[in-house]
Amino acid sequence: MAIKIKKIEKGDGLTLWEKSYLPEIIRGLGITLSHFATNMKSLVDEFALGKGRDSRTIMTLYYPEEQPVIPPAYRGRPVLVSDKNGVEKCVACGLCEAACPPACIHILGGERDNGDRFPRSYVLDGSRCIFCGLCEEACPKEAIVMSDEWRNLCQYDRTKMIYEKETLLRSEAQVQKRLDFIRSNSFSRDRY
Amino acid sequence: MNSMTGDLLETVVKIAFVIGLNLGFFAPMLGWVERKQSAVMQDRIGANRAGVFGFTFIGLLHSAADAIKLIFKEDFIPRGADRMMHTLAPVIAVVPALAAFAVIPFGGKFELAGHNVNLVIADLDVGLLFVFAIASIATYGAVIAGWASNNNWSMLGGLRSAAQMFSYEVTMGLTIIGLVMYYQSLSLVVIAEKQVDFWHWGIIYQWPAFILFLTCAIAENKRIPFDVPEAESELVAGYFTEYSGMKFIMFWTAEFIEVVTISALCVTMFFGAYHLPFISPDMLVSIFGGGDFGAIVAMLIGIGVFVAKICALIFLQMAIRWTLPRFRYDQVMALGWKIILPASLIWIFLTGLAILLGLMPTV
Amino acid sequence: MSDNKHNSDFHKLHHTELLTLNMGPSHPATHGTVKFLITLDGETIEHLDVEVGYLHRGFEKECENQNWNGVFPYTDRLDYTASALNNVGYALAVEKLIGIETPDRCAYIRTIVSELGRMSGHYTNLAAGALELGALTAFIYFVEARELLWDVIESVCGARLTHNYVKIGGVFSDLPPTFEGDIKRVFARNRELWDEFAKLLLRNRIFVDRMRDIAPISPEDAKAWGFTGPCLRAAGVPYDVRRAQPYLKYDKLDFEIPIGETGDNYDRFMMRMEELNQSMRIVEQCIEQMEPGPVNVNDPQWRQPAKDNIYTDMESMIFHFKNAINGVQVPKGEVYFPIEGANGELGFYLVSNGGGKPVKCRVRPPCFQLTSAVSFLVEGAMLADLIPTFDMINLIGGECDR
Numbered sequence: 001m002a003i004k005i006k007k008i009e010k011g012d013g014l015t016l017w018e019k020s021y022l023p024e025i026i027r028g029l030g031i032t033l034s035h036f037a038t039n040m041k042s043l044v045d046e047f048a049l050g051k052g053r054d055s056r057t058i059m060t061l062y063y064p065e066e067q068p069v070i071p072p073a074y075r076g077r078p079v080l081v082s083d084k085n086g087v088e089k090c091v092a093c094g095l096c097e098a099a100c101p102p103a104c105i106h107i108l109g110g111e112r113d114n115g116d117r118f119p120r121s122y123v124l125d126g127s128r129c130i131f132c133g134l135c136e137e138a139c140p141k142e143a144i145v146m147s148d149e150w151r152n153l154c155q156y157d158r159t160k161m162i163y164e165k166e167t168l169l170r171s172e173a174q175v176q177k178r179l180d181f182i183r184s185n186s187f188s189r190d191r192y
Numbered sequence: 193m194n195s196m197t198g199d200l201l202e203t204v205v206k207i208a209f210v211i212g213l214n215l216g217f218f219a220p221m222l223g224w225v226e227r228k229q230s231a232v233m234q235d236r237i238g239a240n241r242a243g244v245f246g247f248t249f250i251g252l253l254h255s256a257a258d259a260i261k262l263i264f265k266e267d268f269i270p271r272g273a274d275r276m277m278h279t280l281a282p283v284i285a286v287v288p289a290l291a292a293f294a295v296i297p298f299g300g301k302f303e304l305a306g307h308n309v310n311l312v313i314a315d316l317d318v319g320l321l322f323v324f325a326i327a328s329i330a331t332y333g334a335v336i337a338g339w340a341s342n343n344n345w346s347m348l349g350g351l352r353s354a355a356q357m358f359s360y361e362v363t364m365g366l367t368i369i370g371l372v373m374y375y376q377s378l379s380l381v382v383i384a385e386k387q388v389d390f391w392h393w394g395i396i397y398q399w400p401a402f403i404l405f406l407t408c409a410i411a412e413n414k415r416i417p418f419d420v421p422e423a424e425s426e427l428v429a430g431y432f433t434e435y436s437g438m439k440f441i442m443f444w445t446a447e448f449i450e451v452v453t454i455s456a457l458c459v460t461m462f463f464g465a466y467h468l469p470f471i472s473p474d475m476l477v478s479i480f481g482g483g484d485f486g487a488i489v490a491m492l493i494g495i496g497v498f499v500a501k502i503c504a505l506i507f508l509q510m511a512i513r514w515t516l517p518r519f520r521y522d523q524v525m526a527l528g529w530k531i532i533l534p535a536s537l538i539w540i541f542l543t544g545l546a547i548l549l550g551l552m553p554t555v
Numbered sequence: 556m557s558d559n560k561h562n563s564d565f566h567k568l569h570h571t572e573l574l575t576l577n578m579g580p581s582h583p584a585t586h587g588t589v590k591f592l593i594t595l596d597g598e599t600i601e602h603l604d605v606e607v608g609y610l611h612r613g614f615e616k617e618c619e620n621q622n623w624n625g626v627f628p629y630t631d632r633l634d635y636t637a638s639a640l641n642n643v644g645y646a647l648a649v650e651k652l653i654g655i656e657t658p659d660r661c662a663y664i665r666t667i668v669s670e671l672g673r674m675s676g677h678y679t680n681l682a683a684g685a686l687e688l689g690a691l692t693a694f695i696y697f698v699e700a701r702e703l704l705w706d707v708i709e710s711v712c713g714a715r716l717t718h719n720y721v722k723i724g725g726v727f728s729d730l731p732p733t734f735e736g737d738i739k740r741v742f743a744r745n746r747e748l749w750d751e752f753a754k755l756l757l758r759n760r761i762f763v764d765r766m767r768d769i770a771p772i773s774p775e776d777a778k779a780w781g782f783t784g785p786c787l788r789a790a791g792v793p794y795d796v797r798r799a800q801p802y803l804k805y806d807k808l809d810f811e812i813p814i815g816e817t818g819d820n821y822d823r824f825m826m827r828m829e830e831l832n833q834s835m836r837i838v839e840q841c842i843e844q845m846e847p848g849p850v851n852v853n854d855p856q857w858r859q860p861a862k863d864n865i866y867t868d869m870e871s872m873i874f875h876f877k878n879a880i881n882g883v884q885v886p887k888g889e890v891y892f893p894i895e896g897a898n899g900e901l902g903f904y905l906v907s908n909g910g911g912k913p914v915k916c917r918v919r920p921p922c923f924q925l926t927s928a929v930s931f932l933v934e935g936a937m938l939a940d941l942i943p944t945f946d947m948i949n950l951i952g953g954e955c956d957r
Contacts, residue, residue, distance in 0.1 A: 004809070006829065008815050019760055029515055073712065075714055095879040101625040132628035133719060137859060138879040187862040188863070191849055192849050344576050426942055
């Protein structure tokens, strides 16, 4: 396509009328005060007349009274998924450990009596994690996924940010939204 | 009650009222107004977390929380600062702002139990001159604060404020000469009394003077768009960079009280002071049955009207502050000396001409 | 007179001296961390030194220790106001080195996220520009616009700031089904806010006096200093990588390159304002032209395979494990690939020795060259002019210092 150039209209500057400051100040006041009026009306509508959230023109979320809506694509704390028996799906293959850019995952693999591999210990250092989602991508078993948990990711004490296997374990139902999302939108065959 | 005691009592009550109104009501309320009005103008809700037992009163308690926090904060004086001047500066800033209120009438004259009550602390013949004289002193607060802090940013802010405030003082005095010519008086009490008739309100003939005066007054108060002495993106916080705790809150209070003073001056000179349009205080007294009761009701209505008008002008000033960008230092000076000064001189000339030709009958 | 001023006798005679000031590294105007060493004569800047490097965190060294795919999270943190653009730039560079082409839909999605990233960068910059002139309400209006945009970006990329969305040979996920509706709603509101922002500032004399004819630069000087992006276009040079060397789908899209006249701050501001509109147009065109289809290269050697294939397809399984552990084995060679970043030409120069990690990952950050010209632009101007000039130069610490 041909290159189209748009010259920004600069003109000779302001007209004498505009140079007197006043008209533009009044116009500016008009804009800000119209925002003031609409927002005041919406506040009255919402809190005095009880019209509910839909009438709100104010951007702010009334946290913590209201909670943000987290989209399924959101990458929160990485968690381990358990199977139906409540046992982690992880087979300690170490792919997430290798893929993790800040090297925050430490796995010690072991073998069960029936020969299944399992992580003897699975430590995720939340103070190093950058929530990139590469572990989720690398995992062949859907055993680690990015959950929508965003609370308590920050702590005053760093030792509280080192998550063990037990604290990371979630049932499939708890992360169903994310599993559905990556199965349909990210890693399904029809995306390739 | 002899008249001496009565006068003393009256004066004390009036001083207590004015100081209470300013420090107890306007200063904390302006902190709230500034936060909440800007928030609503900007599609936000503003600070609303300070609460007592879960009641937040739409953020009103934040002013109290701020005051408590800042009172108990460490009072920091930087090394190499002039300790005495550093401590004195906020006082110099806050006292003139309050003192200017002494000559502003906040209600009419009434006869109460045989005693003449004049609702102004000091009925000076040269009230306006007094205001300007007092306002000049406030300049020293900023300049001394900037100089005494031993900080280059503060010094730049102090220098800027010195230049800006001195130039705008000259101009501010000239902007209302036209008004003085129109009312033939320098006394704010007389000017207020002459606005009983709605058609004699200053704004009607003297609206250019109002615009010029408001501009100068905002510049004098160092608020956006004239906040070059404290421009936070350039000079960190200008002359009060090195202030903390209670001294910081005093600068803050001084700024807010100046907002109120400017509004009060504008109301007194241009918006009919404590008068309702078309209803004189005498009429009010007679409507409420005359006598002491009528006088008290009329007095209260007068004060209420005065405060309400002040609030409206504060709203306007706040809206301007949150709408406009900031000037550059030299542009502020150019605006003062090259635009507002000639404009006010021209306006003085036009007013004189109009009065001479009888187009603007003096009152 | 001006010669006399530099003469030490002048200052002795007048009992004055020049004031040396440290502006930064922590100063409200130095968003990011940067230091100016200013010599002031009153309010006039006699001399200015820019000291960068406070945000240096060894990006290039860090990349040498990461897999090719593991570099993406670090590119997010270059120009953090427009991190999707860094993702795209790096991915395109690696793909050029490998020699693969991504599917159509993937290219469109990448175009969309690039433009959303550019918009987010411009919103941040313009809002900060208004803030630094004291216009707080205008600032909040554009932050509101950016916030709405970030909600959309979050629903696509999974994060508001550090997207890590683009991968070698594809993107992480397809667009969510709500995307089109969201974009329509958000763009409508953003256009309103754009109008209000423009009305608040562009014809206001205070703003115009602060920006117009401040720190102008001629096209020759701009080229000589290595300017690219909005700052170069403001000087009147219609150079845009999207048109000069079209990548992704830009050759199929209809958009205009805004250019200015004098290269002053006002022009730079207007460039970004206009590019916001053009970016919105591009995104809308992309949504129109896009067709459903795959979003990843179907080649497990480069892009990790579908999860279902890992256990059912031998090749997929081998490459998945090998690539996750050793990294994608990018062929030996070196490559430079420029894209149009929010600030200008953002180039990635990559060297591979055939292994799983980049031997060298050099970034050409657009704002480094721009920052070097700050002293050239503001010497002789006033202290207050430095602030908007520096903002319009738009130094992003993460990108400049890496």
